[in-house]
Amino acid sequence: xxxxxxxxxxxxxxxxxxxxxxxxxxxxxxxxxxxxFLGDGTAHAALAGIFFILIFPSLATxxxxxxxxxxxxxxxxxxxxxxxxxxxxxxxMILAITLSLFIALALVLFTALIGHLEKLATLTxxxxxxxxxxxxxxxxxxxxxxxxxxxxxxLLITVALSxxxxxxxxxxxxxxxxxxxxxxxxxxxxxxxxxFLFKALFITTVMTGLFSVGALMVSALFVxxxxxxxxxxxxxxxxxxxxxxxxxxxxSLALFLGSKFTGIPEGPTIVFLTxxxxxxxxxxxxxxxRYRHLLGPRFKKYH
Amino acid sequence: MEAxxxxxxxxxxxTHIAACGDNLSIPLGVMGAIVGPNGAGKSSLIKVLSSxxxxxxxxxxxxxxxxxxxxxxxxxxxxxxxxxxxxxxxFPISALExxxxxxxxxLGWIKRPQKADHNAAxxxxxxxxxxxxxxxxxxxxxxxxxxxxxxxxxLLQQSDLYLMDEPLNGIDxxxxxxxxxxxxxxxxxxxxxxxxxxxxSTLQAYFNHITIIKKHVLASGTLTRPFSKNIQTALxxxxxxxxxxxx
Numbered sequence: 001x002x003x004x005x006x007x008x009x010x011x012x013x014x015x016x017x018x019x020x021x022x023x024x025x026x027x028x029x030x031x032x033x034x035x036x037f038l039g040d041g042t043a044h045a046a047l048a049g050i051f052f053i054l055i056f057p058s059l060a061t062x063x064x065x066x067x068x069x070x071x072x073x074x075x076x077x078x079x080x081x082x083x084x085x086x087x088x089x090x091x092x093m094i095l096a097i098t099l100s101l102f103i104a105l106a107l108v109l110f111t112a113l114i115g116h117l118e119k120l121a122t123l124t125x126x127x128x129x130x131x132x133x134x135x136x137x138x139x140x141x142x143x144x145x146x147x148x149x150x151x152x153x154x155l156l157i158t159v160a161l162s163x164x165x166x167x168x169x170x171x172x173x174x175x176x177x178x179x180x181x182x183x184x185x186x187x188x189x190x191x192x193x194x195x196f197l198f199k200a201l202f203i204t205t206v207m208t209g210l211f212s213v214g215a216l217m218v219s220a221l222f223v224x225x226x227x228x229x230x231x232x233x234x235x236x237x238x239x240x241x242x243x244x245x246x247x248x249x250x251x252s253l254a255l256f257l258g259s260k261f262t263g264i265p266e267g268p269t270i271v272f273l274t275x276x277x278x279x280x281x282x283x284x285x286x287x288x289x290r291y292r293h294l295l296g297p298r299f300k301k302y303h
Numbered sequence: 304m305e306a307x308x309x310x311x312x313x314x315x316x317x318t319h320i321a322a323c324g325d326n327l328s329i330p331l332g333v334m335g336a337i338v339g340p341n342g343a344g345k346s347s348l349i350k351v352l353s354s355x356x357x358x359x360x361x362x363x364x365x366x367x368x369x370x371x372x373x374x375x376x377x378x379x380x381x382x383x384x385x386x387x388x389x390x391x392x393x394f395p396i397s398a399l400e401x402x403x404x405x406x407x408x409x410l411g412w413i414k415r416p417q418k419a420d421h422n423a424a425x426x427x428x429x430x431x432x433x434x435x436x437x438x439x440x441x442x443x444x445x446x447x448x449x450x451x452x453x454x455x456x457x458l459l460q461q462s463d464l465y466l467m468d469e470p471l472n473g474i475d476x477x478x479x480x481x482x483x484x485x486x487x488x489x490x491x492x493x494x495x496x497x498x499x500x501x502x503x504s505t506l507q508a509y510f511n512h513i514t515i516i517k518k519h520v521l522a523s524g525t526l527t528r529p530f531s532k533n534i535q536t537a538l539x540x541x542x543x544x545x546x547x548x549x550x
Contacts, residue, residue: 032394169413176407180390186353186383187408187460188375234395234440 008150015153016145016251018160019212020270022205023221024247025167028239029198031226032178037095039219042206045076045102047215050140051109055116057133062151065136066207073203076102081195113137143214143267145251146258152211159208166201167240174198175236217271221247224271224278231285250274304367306331306464306495307352312361314347321347324520329497331366333512334490336500336526339541343517345499349466352497353383366464379408382462384453386469392442398452399437402427405459420459427455430488432481447478454482458489465489467498483509503538517541 030036049072050065076098083094117133139147148156167174176184177194185191202222209218229242254269307329314322322344329335337345350356351363354371363370368377382405405427406420416424428434431451441449450470457465465486471479486496486509497514500506506513507528514523515537522537530538 028395032391172407172410172415173412175396176404179394179396179401179404180385182355182389183383183385184407185355186378186381188378189408189412230395235397235400236395239395 011150011153011157012146012148013255015148015156016212016255016266016270017248019156019205019209020221020247020251021244022156022160022163023209023218024225024244025163025240026202026205027222027224027226027243027247028229028236029174029178030202030222032236034091035095036223037092037099037219038202039206039222041076041080041095041099041102042073042203043210043215043218044099044106046070046073046203046207046210047140048072048102048106048109050210051106051113051137054133054136055109055113057117060133060136062149062155065140066155069207069210070203072102073207077199077203081199110137139214140210141214141216142265143210143212143217145212145255145266145270148211152208156208156211159204163201163205166197170194170197213267213270217267220271220275224274227278228274228281231281246277247274250277304331305329305364306333306335307363307365307497309358309363310361312351312363313359314344314351314356315359316347320344320518322516322518322520324516327514327520327523329495329512329514329523331495332490332493333495333497334486334510335495335497335512335514336506336510337497337514337516338500338503338506338538339516339521343541345516346468348516349383349468349497349499352464353381353466354378355383375408375411379460380463382457382460382465384457384465384467384470386472390441394442396441397438398433398441398444398448399424399428401441401452402455402459405456408460423459424455427458428452430458431455431485445475445478447474450474451478451481454485458485463494465494465496465498467496469499469501471498472501503542515541 030038046069049068049070052072053064053068054060079101080094080098083089083098084091087094113133138144173184173189173194176187176189177191177198181191184194206218206222209221212218213221225243225246226239228246229239232242233239250273251270254264254266254273257269258264258266305328307327309324309327311325312323312327313320337348339345347356351358351370352365354373357371365372366380368380372378372381399421402424403416403420406416406423410416410420425434425437428437431454433448433451433455436444436448441452444452454470457467470482474482486498490496498510500510507526511526512524513526513534515521515534517540521540522533524531524534526534
């Protein structure tokens with residue numbers, strides 16, 4: 001077995017694992033804040049921004065696409081924050097309408113983009129650029145972890161390092177606001193500042209996550225690991241550690257399977273394995289607590 | 304200096320007036336009850352005093368500092384105890400971790416709790432007789448135990464004014480005794496306590512000052528046994544019943 005891998009492959013693997021760990025780290029906060037749909041909303045909003053940039057194929061670089069995606073995602077979050085502050089609508093209602101707005105916008109831009117690219121493809125001089133745009137559309141919707149570019153992989157690693165530093169600095173305040181936001185404000189901490197810092201990190205992570213698993217599935221990596229991890233712990237720090245471990249393990253396994261067997265798509269496999277754990281582990285835990293008395297007297301009580 | 308001083312104040316939610324009054328003064332060092340029927344504006348008043356909400360009109364000070372407090376240092380002089388059921392019961396956190404949050408204000412954004420903070424948190428838990436449950440998940444504790452955990456968190460804040468929103472609501476006798484004992488301990492140390500209270504039969508046993516509110520501040524003053532004439536009149540006006548007169 002050849003254990004030596006080249007620099008580019010190593011960077012791609014590292015980039016995907018870095019994203020998986022970042023998503024795992026944020027996952028407990030996302031679920032405890034009851035913002036499980038926020039990942040979907042952010043990803044679809046980002047997609048609208050990316051599609052807008054792709055309308056101009058010659059402008060489409062990793063940086064411009066990142067800026068386009070981030071701008072659209074920020075706009076979506078600004079709308080969410082504004083509606084939450086200024087209206088009495090429930091959080092899930094606000095999430096649902098904002099999510100719908102940006103999915104619809106992304107679809108409008110997608111349809112327009114396909115028509116636009118078909119038209120451009122008839123002009124011979126722009127063929128390569130339009131082909132690249134078509135590939136990028138698939139890349140950002142469905143994800144393709146194995147085909148990360150070096151720039152994308154480096155971006156994912158940079159985001160992971162920044163996220164780790166931010167988590168080390170602001171863990172205490174984020175935990176406080178997640179647990180009791182009203183009381184946290186009486187201590188003099190600014191809700192807006194805390195929210196801005198967390199959302200900035202979350203949006204950037206989701207946005208760069210599109211390079212890895214794509215817009216359709218990225219939110220699963222922010223929700224599923226903490227659901228699976230909750231089975232094993234009732235404390236926040238171990239929950240974060242376990243969520244990171246789960247995402248790391250499923251991503252490693254999916255990348256390994258993808259490299260060994262042709263035809264296995266890594267992105268959907270990562271999400272499939274993580275989501276499977278999020279369904280199976282709570283079911284096992286529930287069954288154990290429900291039927292443990294059948295295993296004998298030793299299992300009757302909690303230990 | 305007074306603990307609370309409000310003048311010609313109004314607290315509104317849109318066009319709805321939650322509470323108002325011409326003058327409300329509560330001296331330092333009292334154990335004060337804020338009483339009134341449901342929807343009288345008691346919680347709104349507590350929120351204004353803890354700077355969670357601003358006065359719509361009028362002026363006010365808390366511990367001599369003009370409202371609303373915006374900086375962190377002045378806010379640390381006031382501890383707020385919310386209603387105990389207002390948190391996620393499934394949150395993965397232990398009783399000790401909740402109490403430790405009382406030190407977060409002093410620590411600021413970046414600093415982490417040190418050994419001394421842990422020891423202070425353990426001492427606060429001991430004061431409310433919950434040291435044996437320090438590692439229990441908060442959601443698994445009873446309502447009374449949860450309220451004692453939150454009181455221990457407030458104790459760790461080492462503030463000068465304690466504002467409590469219905470701290471004895473739905474609490475068993477044992478927890479009530481422990482909570483009131485902790486208040487007395489604080490009060491002896493010169494701290495001011497203001498709590499929203501619903502049980503008129505225990506007013507004189509637990510408190511030495513009363514503020515009666517029903518949208519308007521009806522009366523505010525020292526609590527005597529039996530009730531003074533103006534307190535009796537205000538209570539009648541607030542509750543529209545005479546059954547409390549025997550207290």
